[in-house]
Amino acid sequence: MTTIRSIAAFLEEFAPLALAEDWDNVGLLVGDPEAAVTKVMTCLTITADVVAEAIAEHVDLIVSHHPLPFRPLKRLTTETMPGRLVWELAKAGIAVYSPHTAFDSAREGINRRLIDILGAQNIRPLVPHEASTGSDSDEPPGSGRCGDLKPPLPLADIVSRLKASLGFAHAKVVCPRESPIRRVAVACGAAGTFLSAAVDAECDLLVLGETNFHTCLEAEYENITLVLIGHYASERFAVEQLADVLGKAFPEVSVQASRREHDPCTWM
Structure with missing residues (x-):
């Protein structure tokens, strides 16, 4: 059985957390390390669209380049965007791992x-x-x-x-x-x-x-x-490649990059 802990251990070897900047928040941020994993989704940033996609796709673990939460939460309520997203993920039993600046420098x-x-x-x-x-x-x-x-x-x-x-x-x-x-x-x-x-x-x-x-x-x-x-362009391509890396390392697990994630900035 593949667990969140085993995937986290692989990611920590692939992008050692010692490489992360001092101000960063990296590693397993949400979830039960011993929980079983059958489906993983990678993304650049956890947004409402990404959370909805993960729930609809029955994802067990999101590997998000940008951390959620990033800054410490004094309270966990649905009155803030980070709080609402973490709450929805926790209710659905979806874990979050972020390599962020460790992946930048790996x-x-x-x-x-x-x-x-x-x-x-x-x-x-x-x-x-x-x-x-x-x-x-x-x-x-x-x-x-x-x-x-x-x-x-x-x-x-x-x-x-x-x-x-x-x-x-x-x-x-x-x-x-x-x-x-x-x-x-x-x-x-x-x-x-x-x-x-x-x-x-x-x-x-x-x-x-x-x-x-x-x-x-x-x-x-x-x-x-x-x-x-x-x-977005400078980093999104790498989370698509990371999905391929994880898929090869864990062939028994379904791994895909988010299909609904998009660049919030457009040119007119």
Whole structure:
């Protein structure tokens, strides 16, 4: 019998929780570790649509990239969105596991998968971690990724590759450049805090999900190009791939990515 504990143990090996940022809330967040699992759903974020889908599909475990709850709950009522969602999941007996920033930084995690799309070489963490994860991998632990493009690529080619692989139609670009990109950094999600590390690493380009206006101004001052592909596009593809990983690891369990999840941001 496959249990929530056994799937959680696999996920903790795949994306060690020691890689998570100090402020994060990761691991098994809701549910009985000894409960049996026959159906798992992955998603980027637990929303009302995702909860309804999970209940309708008789899912036992949701593996959500973004944690629910994220911040500590002083009370659990249906008067707040997080409270209502947790309440509905608990009533239905659906557990929640979140790898979040541990998955961002894992050896086969989101940032590694992002930079692999660009065919970079000499890949290393953008912000190295001091703590060991206990992994036998030769790749040092750390957040974000940077690497070299050989040969260098025009910015338009890089954006085209990302669009083709991730399925988005538009990207915001800060400080576009005519010269080819030699060194690139990637950081999924809301990742403006990685700008200084990308500058220190002498990167020509930082690909990220989103950031604020003032970080864009700082990038312009530092003469480093930013490509903002959207928070959803920078991470959603990886939860679809994670469903495949879990399906292969647990063939006796039905695993699928949420079909109802969508990007809340659209272009007009």
